[in-house]
Amino acid sequence: MNDTAVVIVNWNGKPMLKNCLDSLRAQTFKNFEVFLVDNGSIDGSAEFVEKEYPEVHLIKLKKNTGFAGGTNAGIRKALENQKIKYLVTINNDTKADKFFLQKLVEVAEKNPSAGAVAPKMKYFYQENLVDSVGILIHRDGGGVSRGNKQMDSGQYDQQEEIFGVCAGAALYRRSALEEVMENGEIFDEIFFAYYEDLDLAWRLRLAGWKAISCPQATIKHIHSATAISYSPFKAFQVNRNRFFVILKNYPFRFMLYALAITPMRYLRLINSIRIKQGPSHKLKEKAGIFSPFIIVLKGWVSVIWNLKAMLRKRKIIQKNKKVSNKEINQWFEKYSATIEEMIYK
Numbered sequence: 250m251n252d253t254a255v256v257i258v259n260w261n262g263k264p265m266l267k268n269c270l271d272s273l274r275a276q277t278f279k280n281f282e283v284f285l286v287d288n289g290s291i292d293g294s295a296e297f298v299e300k301e302y303p304e305v306h307l308i309k310l311k312k313n314t315g316f317a318g319g320t321n322a323g324i325r326k327a328l329e330n331q332k333i334k335y336l337v338t339i340n341n342d343t344k345a346d347k348f349f350l351q352k353l354v355e356v357a358e359k360n361p362s363a364g365a366v367a368p369k370m371k372y373f374y375q376e377n378l379v380d381s382v383g384i385l386i387h388r389d390g391g392g393v394s395r396g397n398k399q400m401d402s403g404q405y406d407q408q409e410e411i412f413g414v415c416a417g418a419a420l421y422r423r424s425a426l427e428e429v430m431e432n433g434e435i436f437d438e439i440f441f442a443y444y445e446d447l448d449l450a451w452r453l454r455l456a457g458w459k460a461i462s463c464p465q466a467t468i469k470h471i472h473s474a475t476a477i478s479y480s481p482f483k484a485f486q487v488n489r490n491r492f493f494v495i496l497k498n499y500p501f502r503f504m505l506y507a508l509a510i511t512p513m514r515y516l517r518l519i520n521s522i523r524i525k526q527g528p529s530h531k532l533k534e535k536a537g538i539f540s541p542f543i544i545v546l547k548g549w550v551s552v553i554w555n556l557k558a559m560l561r562k563r564k565i566i567q568k569n570k571k572v573s574n575k576e577i578n579q580w581f582e583k584y585s586a587t588i589e590e591m592i593y594k
Contacts (some may be wrong), residue, residue, distance in 0.1 A: 253281040253335045253354060254327035258296035258319035260288040262341040263297050265471065267454045271346045278351035282306060282330075286324040288313040299434035315441035317434075320416070321499040322433050324426070333423055342471035344373065356408065364425030364458030365450070365488070367414035368466035369405060370394075377401055380470045380542035381418075382462050383411035384450055385586035386452040388493035389514050390507045392447040393586045398594060406464045413450020413460045418468045425458045431562055437493070439555055443483060444490035451498035454580065461487050481540055484532050489548035495551075496559040497566055500574055515545065517592045 255273060257267065266285075273283055283305045287295040289312045298307050308322055320338055327333055335357055336348065349368060356366050370380035382405040383393035394415055396405050416436070427436050429452040436445040452458065494505045518541065523529035529541050552559075556572075 250283050251280050251330070252277060252332055253337060253350065254277075254324075254330070254333050254352070255281055255341055256320055256323035256327060257283065257285045257338045257341050257361065258316055259285060259290060259341045259552045260313050260344055260555060261290045261292045261293045261294065262317075263290070264312050264511050265292060265293040265338045265342045266297060268299075268344045269341055270305065272296070272300070272349075275347045276345070276350045277347055278354060279347060281350060282327070282446040283552060283557065284308060284327050286292045286310060286319040286323040288315070306438060314438070315421075315588070316416070316434035316443040317440050317442065320436050321438065322336050325433070328423065328427075329481060336421045336423060336426065338416045338419050338421070339468065340470060340498045342373070343370075343418055343469060344469045345418075346467040347467045349468055351582050352463055353536075356466075357420055357422060360459075360461050364422050364453040364456075365414040365460040366420040366568075367411060367460065367462045368418050368420075369401075369462075369464040369467050370415065370418050370468050373469040373471040376469065379405065382464060383414055383417045383460065384413040384447060384584075385590065386412050386447070386581065386584055386593055387586045388503070388507055389591075391514070391586065392444065392494070393590050397590070401486050405462065407461055407462075408464065410461050411446065411460050412580060413454065416449070417470060418448035419446070420463075422458075425453055425456070428458075429453055429456050431565070437497075437562070438518060440490050441486060443486040444581075445496055448490070448494050451494060452566060455570045455572060456497060480535070481532070484528070484541065484593040485544045486536045487546055488545055492548070492552045493559055494554070496556070497563045498572070500567065500577060502523050502574070503577065508512045514592075517588065521592050529592075 285305050286308045288310050295309055298305055353366050367383040371383050372378045372380050379399045379401050380394035382390050383395040385391050385395045437448050470539055518529045521529045522533050
């Protein structure tokens with residue numbers, strides 16, 4: 250009986266699919282199905298999967314609906330099978346260790362209060378570097394990968410409660426996802442890409458679900474293989490979606506504080522450009538000196554355009570909140586990212 254579904258979203262990622270799908274074929278855990286959503290690729294990805302991996306459930310979309318829309322399409326198809334208990338999302342530019350699924354499912358089975366489980370993600374070409382073991386948060390609405398770019402010296406080798414998981418590789422409990430679903434969407438499709446997993450992590454935590462790390466489940470990740478690192482697209486999405494996270498999920502006093510300290514965030518970003526350090530500097534080098542400022546302005550316009558929809562979702566999320574503001578404040582203290590991690594890394 251297959252009780253686990255693996256959902257992969259692909260957009261013109263044919264060169265990466267063999268590593269990803271071969272690693273799933275090699276899993277010690279066998280009770281799973283694979284759903285690959287092709288987001289309107291024009292590089293022959295869909296034809297390659299049909300020919301070489303007939304066991305994969307292929308879902309062809311006519312256009313690129315982003316990570317959020319693509320993953321939702323795969324999850325909807327997977328959930329047609331009522332026996333599915335767990336949804337595992339992995340990026341198309343990953344290669345899973347053979348015990349990956351086995352370890353994730355074992356931890357989920359032993360921790361029924363966990364709505365999500367995070368593996369240890371490592372960089373594909375630098376296996377001694379951590380990519381992510383969950384998500385860290387900040388009071389300004391931001392989020393970063395826990396442990397990102399740190400040397401892997403065993404500091405994350407203990408299973409422990411974390412704030413949330415990075416959807417680049419994660420296990421989600423079906424019942425948890427169904428509880429926080431928004432109009433049939435697991436990931437908010439207005440986000441399109443980036444921070445959609447942070448938004449989902451917030452919704453799960455506010456609904457009372459926990460998240461746990463499972464460092465014994467390992468997976469290698471190329472990182473930003475489809476969306477180029479430090480691209481204007483990625484910068485726009487992250488800047489805009491940070492506001493969406495605040496507007497939807499932060500209780501009123503936390504929301505006011507996050508908006509109040511946003512100018513400080515921008516000053517730090519400007520400083521990172523001045524001292525030539527961090528993603529904003531690299532974006533400026535790639536796209537021009539005015540690109541960060543243009544991206545911020547475009548983000549504000551998009552936030553205003555989508556404000557009504559965000560506030561409508563906020564009303565439902567806050568109404569169904571099962572945790573106290575005191576507990577939320579404790580999350581910020583326990584799972585907080587540093588300014589170094591947020592701005593300069």
